[in-house]
Amino acid sequence: MKEEKLQELLDSLSMVEKIGQLVQVPGPVLEAQGQELGVRDALGISEEIIQNVGSTLNVVGADQIRRVQKAYLEKSRHKIPLLFMADIIYGFRTVFPIPLALGCTFDPELLKKLCVATSKESVAAGAQVTFSPMADLVRDARWGRCLESTGEDPYMNCRYAAAMVEGFQEGLQEEGAGKGMASCVKHFAAYGAPEGGRDYNTVDMSERRLRQEYLPSYKAGVDAGCEMIMTSFNTVDGIPSTGNKWLMDDVLRKEWGFEGVVITDYAAIAELMAHGVAEDGKEAARLAMEAGVDIDMCTDCYANNLEALIREGSIDETQLDQAVMRVLRLKNKLGLFEDPFRGADAVREKEEILTPKHRGLAREAAIKSMVLLENKEELLPLCREDFQGEKKIALIGPFADNRDALGMWAIHGDKDAVVTVKQAFLENIAPESLVCTEGCETMLAEDYTDLLAFYEQTGKAAWSTEKRKGEMERALALAAEADVAVLALGESELQGGEGGSRTKLTIPGDQLELLRRVRKCARKVVVLLFGGRPLILDEVKELADALLLVWYPGTEGGHAICDVLFGSREPEGRLSMSLPRSVGQMPLYYNAFSTGRPYDGKTPIRFFSRYTDCDNTPLYPYGYGLAYHKAAYGPVHLDSHTLDREGKIEVSVEIANESSRAGMETAQLYIQDMAGSVVRPVKELKGVCKVFLEAGEKKTVTFQITEDMLRFYGKRLRYESEPGKFRVTIAPDSSCQLQEEFNLV
Ligand code: GLC
Numbered sequence: 235m236k237e238e239k240l241q242e243l244l245d246s247l248s249m250v251e252k253i254g255q256l257v258q259v260p261g262p263v264l265e266a267q268g269q270e271l272g273v274r275d276a277l278g279i280s281e282e283i284i285q286n287v288g289s290t291l292n293v294v295g296a297d298q299i300r301r302v303q304k305a306y307l308e309k310s311r312h313k314i315p316l317l318f319m320a321d322i323i324y325g326f327r328t329v330f331p332i333p334l335a336l337g338c339t340f341d342p343e344l345l346k347k348l349c350v351a352t353s354k355e356s357v358a359a360g361a362q363v364t365f366s367p368m369a370d371l372v373r374d375a376r377w378g379r380c381l382e383s384t385g386e387d388p389y390m391n392c393r394y395a396a397a398m399v400e401g402f403q404e405g406l407q408e409e410g411a412g413k414g415m416a417s418c419v420k421h422f423a424a425y426g427a428p429e430g431g432r433d434y435n436t437v438d439m440s441e442r443r444l445r446q447e448y449l450p451s452y453k454a455g456v457d458a459g460c461e462m463i464m465t466s467f468n469t470v471d472g473i474p475s476t477g478n479k480w481l482m483d484d485v486l487r488k489e490w491g492f493e494g495v496v497i498t499d500y501a502a503i504a505e506l507m508a509h510g511v512a513e514d515g516k517e518a519a520r521l522a523m524e525a526g527v528d529i530d531m532c533t534d535c536y537a538n539n540l541e542a543l544i545r546e547g548s549i550d551e552t553q554l555d556q557a558v559m560r561v562l563r564l565k566n567k568l569g570l571f572e573d574p575f576r577g578a579d580a581v582r583e584k585e586e587i588l589t590p591k592h593r594g595l596a597r598e599a600a601i602k603s604m605v606l607l608e609n610k611e612e613l614l615p616l617c618r619e620d621f622q623g624e625k626k627i628a629l630i631g632p633f634a635d636n637r638d639a640l641g642m643w644a645i646h647g648d649k650d651a652v653v654t655v656k657q658a659f660l661e662n663i664a665p666e667s668l669v670c671t672e673g674c675e676t677m678l679a680e681d682y683t684d685l686l687a688f689y690e691q692t693g694k695a696a697w698s699t700e701k702r703k704g705e706m707e708r709a710l711a712l713a714a715e716a717d718v719a720v721l722a723l724g725e726s727e728l729q730g731g732e733g734g735s736r737t738k739l740t741i742p743g744d745q746l747e748l749l750r751r752v753r754k755c756a757r758k759v760v761v762l763l764f765g766g767r768p769l770i771l772d773e774v775k776e777l778a779d780a781l782l783l784v785w786y787p788g789t790e791g792g793h794a795i796c797d798v799l800f801g802s803r804e805p806e807g808r809l810s811m812s813l814p815r816s817v818g819q820m821p822l823y824y825n826a827f828s829t830g831r832p833y834d835g836k837t838p839i840r841f842f843s844r845y846t847d848c849d850n851t852p853l854y855p856y857g858y859g860l861a862y863h864k865a866a867y868g869p870v871h872l873d874s875h876t877l878d879r880e881g882k883i884e885v886s887v888e889i890a891n892e893s894s895r896a897g898m899e900t901a902q903l904y905i906q907d908m909a910g911s912v913v914r915p916v917k918e919l920k921g922v923c924k925v926f927l928e929a930g931e932k933k934t935v936t937f938q939i940t941e942d943m944l945r946f947y948g949k950r951l952r953y954e955s956e957p958g959k960f961r962v963t964i965a966p967d968s969s970c971q972l973q974e975e976f977n978l979v
Pocket residue numbers: 291321365420499500732
């Protein structure tokens with residue numbers, strides 16, 4: 235529809251019809267057969283508004299969406315189609331590894347491919363907008379939503395956010411293509427920095443830190459053309475994002491030029507009252523509208539207050555019209571006025587989901603996101619031929635044959651399609667070479683305060699003392715008779731995700747005790763670690779012969795794990811978040827400031843920035859990961875030690891594969907600004923190069939350094955570089971020393 239037609243449509247709408255476009259209701263409100271009043275009453279929104287709402291969330295499936303859209307349009311005066319939005323965060327029916335795992339690939343192009351595939355599955359099933367990517371930078375593993383983030387580095391988070399937006403929206407611009415989904419970048423802004431790592435808690439930081447470290451990834455999503463931004467639950471400088479005009483208008487719209495739709499997070503407008511910045515729903519609605527929020531997700535604030543606010547002049551009707559027009563433009567861009575179903579079709583849906591191509595992508599992504607943390611005496615890869623009847627593997631642990639390892643935000647994933655570790659083992663080795671048992675539960679009551687309630691809800695039951703004892707003994711017996719014990723351990727999905735903050739970062743339940751006892755009787759011990767956040771692994775590091783961090787690896791996790799364990803592929807992941815020694819180190823990140831008393835980590839002196847009971851460094855640093863090949867980095871060379879503003883410096887290093895196995899190396903470029911008008915991080919990642927090396931091969935990796943890479947928010951809060959001395963290196967991870975110096979003149 236042409237713009238002028240949209241304007242005519244807007245002009246023809248009544249006040250209720252306009253307000254309706256800015257209200258989003260949960261699927262059941264529209265989906266419930268016979269309109270179960272219970273759900274609708276709970277929202278407190280009038281029938282008149284409900285019949286004119288602009289969008290709904292988490293209704294998926296071609297048949298469902300066709301049914302809801304058809305019923306809705308039959309009652310709609312102007313036939314403005316509903317917008318269907320959903321949390322399709324890292325896969326639809328084919329589920330990929332969690333974003334924190336994908337952040338370990340250092341391969342934005344791969345993430346783009348995953349999002350194109352996700353979009354294909356989702357659009358065939360009728361979804362039109364996805365609430366992804368989550369571009370929140372994370373540094374505190376106590377926060378359960380680390381799993382949805384691509385990690386602790388601003389540079390990589392920018393590249394990933396842009397790639398995901400491009401992937402989801404690929405094809406969206408093609409006229410009537412019915413391809414691509416609108417991408418909603420979230421949670422704007424800095425939701426990943428709650429005090430204490432406690433979800434929804436206060437976020438408070440300087441504008442400099444906000445601009446330097448937290449805002450860039452959202453801006454990368456905006457610059458990549460995302461159609462929507464979601465406000466975050468938290469405060470920014472004392473004002474909740476959802477009512478924060480500086481953030482939503484001055485920064486997002488005026489500075490960044492964002493012209494898309496702003497939606498709140500779930501019930502966030504009403505939460506302005508709980509925050510204490512609005513006395514009632516009416517004030518909350520006014521604050522949100524004034525800040526520039528277009529869509530109210532699942533509260534009655536806009537529905538029940540906007541008309542009064544306009545009638546009394548607190549809000550100008552032009553603000554309402556602008557918001558409604560942005561929603562109508564998005565529907566128009568999606569082609570909904572021409573085809574309200576956008577090609578959603580049950581037959582096509584079945585054809586598009588869980589295809590061999592998508593499964594192959596899921597397997598590839600899992601291999602590239604797994605991180606090999608320990609491999610003593612090069613135990614891995616195991617020789618598949620040894621386990622065709624001759625030798626035996628004891629596969630033990632709560633994640634040995636577990637389909638609940640997709641992570642909390644795989645809500646539309648097909649768990650029946652998941653390949654478990656046990657299934658994949660049975661495709662690789664002889665049945666007589668495999669014994670398998672759980673050994674222990676994932677969690678005990680002390681690991682999860684609501685566990686007993688959860689068990690009651692789900693009909694599960696905690697193991698009795700006898701069962702725990704018997705299962706443990708059975709596991710130990712199997713481990714003792716096997717050549718290799720493979721322990722599939724990890725954190726329960728319940729312990730992470732939204733609302734999943736923890737004060738301890740331990741592997742829960744009896745799992746560590748299981749490992750301790752298996753260690754005493756097994757010949758060799760491999761640990762596969764499942765989870766969605768960094769955990770404390772100091773004891774696992776000591777007890778395991780090999781330790782492979784598999785995260786929540788997605789639909790093809792089992793296959794990918796066996797590909798790596800038996801060596802048909804090597805693990806390519808490099809850590810997207812620092813793994814701590816202790817929860818007391820939180821927040822922990824590599825690109826920290828030096829402080830006035832930097833501790834060198836070894837000299838026994840007291841009055842320096844250190845702990846008396848723990849090393850400052852992570853157990854495993856950002857960017858770290860072992861491989862099966864052996865790469866040696868030579869000295870770093872600069873083609874000049876002086877950089878002027880128009881010029882460039884080439885920095886290079888020779889990397890030699892000193893092993894008989896080919897492999898992929900992830901070379902990382904780190905730069906330190908030695909002195910600025912404000913303190914600067916001890917190092918910052920400024921480039922990544924993935925290079926494949928044949929056995930014995932040497933390759934030179936070269937990066938170009940230009941002035942724009944050295945810009946930052948200085949004393950005057952302007953984004954600019956400052957002349958002075960810099961250090962640089964190219965290394966396999968962030969624990970590196972910066973070798974060479976250059977000057978920016
Ligand atoms: C949730 C989450 C957000 C999600 C939204 C819709 O509370 O914070 O990430 O997209 O609500 O489900």
